[in-house]
Amino acid sequence: MAWFAQSHRPLPWKGEKDPYLIWLSEIILQQTRVAQGLPYFERFRKQYPTVQQLADAPQDEVMKLWEGLGYYSRARNLHAAAQYIAGELDGRFPDTYEGIRQLKGVGPYTAAAIASFAFGLPHAVLDGNVFRVLSRFFAIETPVDTVAGKKAFAALAQELLDTSQPGPYNQAIMDFGATLCTPQSPACPACPLRSACKALGEDKVGALPIKSKKIKKRQRFFHYLVIGHQGNTLLNKRTGKDIWQNLYEFPLLELPHPSRNESEIRNSTLWRQLLSGQEAAISRVSPPYQQLLTHQKIMASFWEVSLPAEAPLNSGQFLAVNQKNLSTFAFPKIISQYLNQAQLTLF
Numbered sequence: 001m002a003w004f005a006q007s008h009r010p011l012p013w014k015g016e017k018d019p020y021l022i023w024l025s026e027i028i029l030q031q032t033r034v035a036q037g038l039p040y041f042e043r044f045r046k047q048y049p050t051v052q053q054l055a056d057a058p059q060d061e062v063m064k065l066w067e068g069l070g071y072y073s074r075a076r077n078l079h080a081a082a083q084y085i086a087g088e089l090d091g092r093f094p095d096t097y098e099g100i101r102q103l104k105g106v107g108p109y110t111a112a113a114i115a116s117f118a119f120g121l122p123h124a125v126l127d128g129n130v131f132r133v134l135s136r137f138f139a140i141e142t143p144v145d146t147v148a149g150k151k152a153f154a155a156l157a158q159e160l161l162d163t164s165q166p167g168p169y170n171q172a173i174m175d176f177g178a179t180l181c182t183p184q185s186p187a188c189p190a191c192p193l194r195s196a197c198k199a200l201g202e203d204k205v206g207a208l209p210i211k212s213k214k215i216k217k218r219q220r221f222f223h224y225l226v227i228g229h230q231g232n233t234l235l236n237k238r239t240g241k242d243i244w245q246n247l248y249e250f251p252l253l254e255l256p257h258p259s260r261n262e263s264e265i266r267n268s269t270l271w272r273q274l275l276s277g278q279e280a281a282i283s284r285v286s287p288p289y290q291q292l293l294t295h296q297k298i299m300a301s302f303w304e305v306s307l308p309a310e311a312p313l314n315s316g317q318f319l320a321v322n323q324k325n326l327s328t329f330a331f332p333k334i335i336s337q338y339l340n341q342a343q344l345t346l347f
């Protein structure tokens with residue numbers, strides 16, 4: 001706490017008491033570095049200063065504002081929770097841990113953070129920073145990603161909490177982990193806890209915390225048809241139970257392998273559905289783009305297809321969108337990257 005009082009980072013949400021803004025910052029910072037999350041927080045705060053304004057916003061607008069931040073379920077949950085607060089709770093942000101935990105997308109960590117920062121309630125936070133600080137300081141070798149590990153660390157964190165000032169205590173331990181006791185090269189020589197730190201004494205700093213599982217990523221190969229027809233192209237909104245729900249994409253052919261083989265694409269059901277009998281020419285195939293998600297590795301190729309203006313286009317369930325309006329849609333990062341680099345000229 002003494003260290004925190006002297007060296008804490010100036011962040012726009014520090015000292016904030018409005019539970020709505022604290023919630024917003026916590027959701028934005030889940031799985032996101034502070035430097036990346038900051039401009040998004042500022043944008044959301046400006047566009048939706050109150051929970052009611054967020055609740056009233058169209059979902060596509062919220063998704064667009066979130067574009068590029070990843071883990072899009074956070075934006076959908078944020079919007080749904082704002083509507084729940086505005087509708088069911090008369091616009092009053094819940095002021096108990098249990099009430100906050102009811103909000104969509106709020107887990108135990110976020111609920112503890114909001115409860116302690118906004119309402120001074122005695123709930124200890126447990127995020128990656130806290131796991132790391134505790135496992136090193138006490139040299140605990142229980143894996144942090146097991147049920148037993150989570151339970152033990154949660155009990156320890158709660159026991160250590162300064163219940164007279166839970167908000168500053170929680171912020172202090174998280175900041176300590178984020179800036180001093182960092183994953184790689186922690187600043188042990190300058191650390192105020194070094195004389196009592198067991199991991200440092202036992203030369204185990206680099207080995208802690210221990211994780212039991214390695215995440216195995218599933219590889220997926222996306223082939224997008226970027227069809228140019230009279231200045232328009234086709235888009236689809238992803239609605240299934242899969243990644244990127246409610247974001248937009250070009251007509252997608254998913255194959256179990258990468259492909260540069262034109263006839264494989266031309267023989268697909270998707271091609272036949274959209275382009276059968278047409279004089280469609282593949283004018284370019286992009287180099288593969290890659291996006292890493294927590295559990296998946298996506299490789300995407302963009303097949304640019306041009307159709308003569310007089311040819312009829314059977315757009316089916318897809319939206320025909322003018323090229324000039326593409327920037328108003330929220331896309332997954334891999335498609336935004338392609339659009340930024342490709343400088344599409346559709347006809």
Ligand code: SF4
Nearest residue numbers: 181186188191194197
């Ligand atoms: S001495 Fe090093 S490992 Fe121990 S708490 Fe401080 S920064 Fe972390």
